[in-house]
Amino acid sequence: MTDEFLNQFSTAGQRKERVGRLMSQILQETVIDSNARQKLRINLEIGCGHGHWLTNHAFQNPNEIFVGIDLISKRIEKAQAKVTKRSLKNLFFLKVEAKEFIEFLPTDFVIDKTYLMFPDPWPKHRHFKRRLIQDEFLHLLAKTSSKESFLFFRSDHIPYVEWTKEKISQSPYWEIVDQGFPFEHTSYFQDLLPSHQSITAHATHYHS
Ligand SMILES: C[S@@+](CC[C@H](N)C(=O)[O-])C[C@H]1O[C@@H](n2cnc3c(N)ncnc32)[C@H](O)[C@@H]1O
Incomplete structure (x- = not known):
């Protein structure tokens, strides 16, 4: 996070309020039946960059809600410009750290599908x-995910792919399944890189 952002939202409480504001906007703009008791399902892309992939996904699935998050303001601004250009009503972008977003997500929401595409691989042992994929992260994500939830991971960095497979196999909250991504389109990084591998995991605990 930049110093400027952290100066403006220096406490976890302020950053939580910010996530709450965007999510209430989503509730207001997308929930027609205000008496609906069910949690609102969202598709989440963590580290969405310029939003190229998610914009195409949301465009083709107008009945689902998509949220893209990234740490870098400029990338979120570019992503937001795509929403405006295509007048999309089901796509929202927010600059926020992934774990904080999941932690701060109001209880009206449940994550249905999470996409993590070409995350920073942090190749050095130290x-x-x-790396985002850690035991605690898998636990946190499972707590906020629906019982049908999937986690889709894609990377060109094979050691990170192996790391992720191992972490998921050891996790009591997720299991690897033989299922492809529900939507295929190149992302900014996918376009630049010669090859990649994908992993799909299904939630096994904390059914909402
Ligand atoms: C290598 S880029 C991939 C962008 C995009 N997914 C693609 O395939 O083109 C990784 C992105 O993840 C973002 N990122 C890294 N750590 C993050 C975190 N903890 N929370 C949210 N975004 C994060 C970075 O700012 C960066 O834009």
């Missing part, structure tokens, strides 16, 4: 702890 930086492995910075």
Whole structure:
């Protein structure tokens, strides 16, 4: 996170309120039946970059809600411009750190599908702890995910693919399944890279 952002939203409480504001906007703009008791299902892309892939996904699935998050303001601005250009009503972007977003997600929502495409691989051993896929992250995500939830992971960095397979196999909350991505379109990084591997995991616990 940039210093400027952290100066403006220096406490976890302020950042939580910010996530709450976007999510209430989503509730207001997308839920027609205000008496609906069911949680609102969202598709989440973590590290969405410029939003190229998610915009195409949302465009083709107008009845589902999509949220893209990224740490970098400029990328979120570019992603937001795509929403405006295509007048999409089911796609929202927010600059926010992934774990904070999941932690702060209001209880009216449940994550249906999570996409993590070409996440930073942190190849040096001393930086492995910075990788997003960790035991605690898988637990946190499972708690906020629906019982039908899927986690879709894609990377060109084979050691990170192996790391992710191992972490998921050891996790009591997810299991690897033989299922492809529900939507295929190149992302900005996928276009640049010669090859990649994908993993799909299905939630096994914390059914909402
Ligand atoms: C290598 S880029 C991939 C972008 C896009 N998914 C693609 O395939 O083109 C990784 C992105 O993840 C974002 N990112 C890294 N850590 C993050 C975190 N903890 N929370 C949210 N976004 C994160 C980075 O800012 C960056 O835009």
